[in-house]
Amino acid sequence: MNGLYDEFRVALHSVWTRRWLVLAVAWGICILGWLAIASIPNRYDSRARLLVDINEIVPADSQSGPYADRAQIDQIRETLTSARNLEKVAVTTGMLPAGAGEREKAGAVAMLQKNIKVIPQQENIFEITSSIGVGSLSDADNAKLASGVLDSLITVFRDEQLRGGRMTAREGLKFLDAQLADREKALGEVEARRAAFEAKNIGLISSGTGSPGQRIDAARAELGQIETQLAAAQGSLAAANGQMASTPATINVPGMGGVGGGVARQQLAGAQNELSSMRARGLTDAHPDVIALKSQIASLKAMADREGAGGGGGGNAQNPAYATLQAMRAERQATVAALSSRKAQLSADINRITTAQIQNPGVAAEYERINGEYTALKAQSDRLMAQREQVRMRGEVQTETDAIKVELLDPPTKPTSPAAPNRPLFLTLVLFAGIGGGIGVAFGLGQVRTSYATAAKLERASGLPVIGSITEVVTPERHADRKKKLVWLAGGSGALVALFVLLLVAEFVQRGMVA
Known part of the structure; x- marks a missing residue:
């Protein structure tokens, strides 16, 4: 020690x-x-708080919502201190003299970007801080400049948001119009190519809509339904034939004499009246009911002629039940015939398209490619048209109202003591x-x-x-x-x-x- x-x-x-x-x-x-x-200049800090509210009357897209609003607010925060805005602030506050060169402008913008901070406090509330310390200025001038920078920045930001929204809408409409013109031109070219291809390969491709594969699938689906209906119609026809086989064509009416022929003529008259009624309703001769009724009328005419020729002296009259069954069988025969004809037509179409695909596989593939290109271009054109209408409406809304409201919660503070x-x-x-x-x-x-x-x-x-x-x-x-x-x-x-x-x-x- x-x-x-x-x-x-x-x-x-x-x-x-x-x-x-x-x-x-x-x-x-x-x-x-x-x-x-x-030699170190005093730095003075000024603070302000902004509320940025998005007045979204027309949504930007189908995915608009809280996430889209947050993304838009983040974009606003980034553009608040953009080089364009800060250059205007430097000119407004006198930091840049008149006729300043590009180098001086870049230096002033870099200094402001370094000394201006934007801090989010809540989802749409921001605190802006400017820290100014210019060695060539006095402390009072630096303090005044710190608050003046924030005042100018907020004013420039408001003006830019109002003008920028309208400019963006006009530029967006101009861009979409150009894109729509390109799509319309491309659609016209594809339609011309498709028409020329169909004319060149008239025997190899169908004139109907859709690709050959799609048409074959549709024909097969319809053919399955026709076959089911044809089986049911053939079963009904067989049942009617069985009933007719067990039913007598005439019945004996005692004391009747030879007046049985009047029954066939009465049925013929009723059938003709019904045919006239169907035509009055607008049914054509190709309608299945008209075809069946005309077949029934032909049978009744033959029966009436036979009864008139055999005429006057028998006691037998035509069986009404047999005549009804005969008319029913004629109707079912007509249905079976129509379904068989449609089945044959569908089978022929399927065979023709299949044969054309086998013999000329490249034609079908090229036709499908052209149709796919047309479908894609048409979908793009429709989507661009919808986007153009939406942009137009947003532009009108921004012209009439403030799409983005900037409210000053706390004005820029006037610093009285240096921060550093x-x-x-x-x-x-x-x-x-x-x-x-x-x-x-x-x-x-x-x-x-x-x-x-x-x-x-x-x-x-x-x-x-x-x-x-x-x-x-x-x-x-x-x-x-x-x-x-x-x-x-x-x-x-x-x-x-x-x-x-x-x-x-x-x-x-x-x-x-x-x-």
């Missing part, structure tokens, strides 16, 4: 003997440090650094010099015993000289501290002048 105490005393003595060096180094470090701090640098703290740190630097230089110099402050230290260094030491004898003249130099040392140290206090006072007075 005594050794450590002795070392401390020795170090303190080494520094004290070089006290003028300590004072000189402290003055040098403090002067340089305080000059460096004085913290000069009182830096001045104090420089003072302590100067004193510490002086002490450190004096102590280091004492370690380098080969001198010994005590006899014990000399004895340890030399390894030889030290008999004794002679104490310094101070004369009155030397004592007075030392006292005078001590006063000078105190004056120099006090002057350094006084300069530090004066700088602090000047700093606070300057802040008060800004306020």
Whole structure:
């Protein structure tokens, strides 16, 4: 412990003997440090809060919703500090002189981009901070410029949003019109190619819509239905034939004489009346009911002729039940015939298309390709038309109303004290650094010099015993000289501290002048 105490005393003595060096180094470090701090311009911060509300009367697309609104708000936040807006801010606030070059504009925009921060507080509320510290301006001008930058930025942003929305709608309509014209031209070319291809391959492809494969599938599906209906119709016809086989054509009516022929003629008249009624309803001769009824009328005419020829002297009359069954059978025969004809037609179409595909596979593939190209172009044209109408409506809405409302929640603050640098703290740190630097230089110099402050230290260094030491004898003249130099040392140290206090006072007075 005594050794450590002795070392401390020795170090303190080494520094004290070089006290003028300590004072000189402290003055040098403090002067340089305080000059460096004085060259740093004060930075003043101004803050404002904005509420950005999207008045979306017409949705942007089918996926519009909270996610689309958030994306649009993020886009607004990015465009708030765009280079175009910041250049206008620099011109408005006087940071850029009239006729400034591109290099000066780029420098001003880069400085503003670095010193303007946009921080989202909530989903659609932003805090904007501008930090301005221009060395060529006074503190009052920097403080005024910090709030003026935010005022100008908010004004420019509002104007750009209003003008930009309308410009975007007009540019969007122009672009969509050009795209629609291209699609219409391409559609016309594809239609011409398809018509020329159909005319060239008239015997190989059907004139109906759809590809050959699609037409074959549709024909097979219809053929299945026809076969089911034909089987049912053939079953009904077989049942009618069975019933007719077990039903007599005539019945014996006692005392009737030969008037049976009147029944066939009555049925014939009723059938003809029904045919006239069907034609009056607009049914053509190709209708299945008309075909069946005409077949029934032909049968009834034959029966009426036979009854008229066999005429007058029999007692038998035509069986009404047999005549009804005969008419029913004629109707079912007509249905079977129509279904069989349609089945044969569908089978022939399937065979024809299949044969054409086998013999000319490239024709069908090319035709399908042309149809696919036409379908794709038509879908694109319809989609572009819908988008154009939507853009037009949004443009009208933005013209009549504010699509994006920017509300100033908190106006830009007027800074009264610099945000950076913290000069009182830096001045104090420089003072302590100067004193510490002086002490450190004096102590280091004492370690380098080969001198010994005590006899014990000399004895340890030399390894030889030290008999004794002679104490310094101070004369009155030397004592007075030392006292005078001590006063000078105190004056120099006090002057350094006084300069530090004066700088602090000047700093606070300057802040008060800004306020």
